Amino acid sequence: GQQLNQSPQSMFIQEGEDVSMNCTSSSIFNTWLWYKQDPGEGPVLLIALYKAGELTSNGRLTAQFGITRKDSFLNISASIPSDVGIYFCAGHNTNAGKSTFGDGTTLTVKP
Amino acid sequence: NAGVMQNPRHLVRRRGQEARLRCSPMKGHSHVYWYRQLPEEGLKFMVYLQKENIIDESGMPKERFSAEFPKEGPSILRIQQVVRGDSAAYFCASSPLATTASSGNTIYFGEGSWLTVV
Numbered sequence: 001g002q003q004l005n006q007s008p009q010s011m012f013i014q015e016g017e018d019v020s021m022n023c024t025s026s027s028i029f030n031t032w033l034w035y036k037q038d039p040g041e042g043p044v045l046l047i048a049l050y051k052a053g054e055l056t057s058n059g060r061l062t063a064q065f066g067i068t069r070k071d072s073f074l075n076i077s078a079s080i081p082s083d084v085g086i087y088f089c090a091g092h093n094t095n096a097g098k099s100t101f102g103d104g105t106t107l108t109v110k111p
Numbered sequence: 112n113a114g115v116m117q118n119p120r121h122l123v124r125r126r127g128q129e130a131r132l133r134c135s136p137m138k139g140h141s142h143v144y145w146y147r148q149l150p151e152e153g154l155k156f157m158v159y160l161q162k163e164n165i166i167d168e169s170g171m172p173k174e175r176f177s178a179e180f181p182k183e184g185p186s187i188l189r190i191q192q193v194v195r196g197d198s199a200a201y202f203c204a205s206s207p208l209a210t211t212a213s214s215g216n217t218i219y220f221g222e223g224s225w226l227t228v229v
Contacts, residue, residue, distance in 0.1 A: 103153035
């Protein structure tokens with residue numbers, strides 16, 4: 001089945017620093033999704049990407065859909081303590097139905 | 112517009128009992144997905160359903176687990192004869208009808224049901 005490799009697995013940064021994480025796949029997706037999960041909560045959608053090469057921002061978050069359709073990255077600028085959590089990427093194809101998730105990047109922000 | 116609603120949020124069962132987890136999708140969404148998350152791990156796909164149809168159950172364990180999404184009412188994930196290894200967070204997600212529109216590929220999660228087997 002399809003698998004996603006998400007890296008890094010964890011990150012420890014200082015408040016104010018920028019963060020970058022990415023996902024790669026051996027398969028093509030026609031949608032890439034990025035979610036954030038806080039402890040004890042469900043994943044919350046941050047950004048959805050629908051076209052190869054698309055670059056989309058949501059506040060301090062920016063994500064890009066790789067031109068090969070096999071990868072995506074998420075950047076967080078000027079991190080703040082509330083950015084702490086687990087970030088998941090997901091790839092989706094309409095005809096497959098389900099989304100495939102990466103294993104997550106755990107972000108810790110030190111004040 | 113209410114989001115994906117899951118209940119119960121927390122459920123404790125003794126080994127051998129049955130667990131039933133319910134999910135009401137977002138209004139207007141006709142696709143439901145169930146994912147399992149073990150402690151310190153990512154989200155693993157279990158099953159994908161539309162009304163009265165199981166579309167993909169490739170992630171469901173072959174025994175003790177079943178899912179349904181009836182014509183009326185919520186989707187149910189049922190775990191029979193629970194064991195300690197079933198302890199996990201179970202997330203339901205929903206999406207609109209998948210058409211050529213991009214939004215059909217976007218799924219939204221509920222807040223999860225945490226099952227603890229003692």
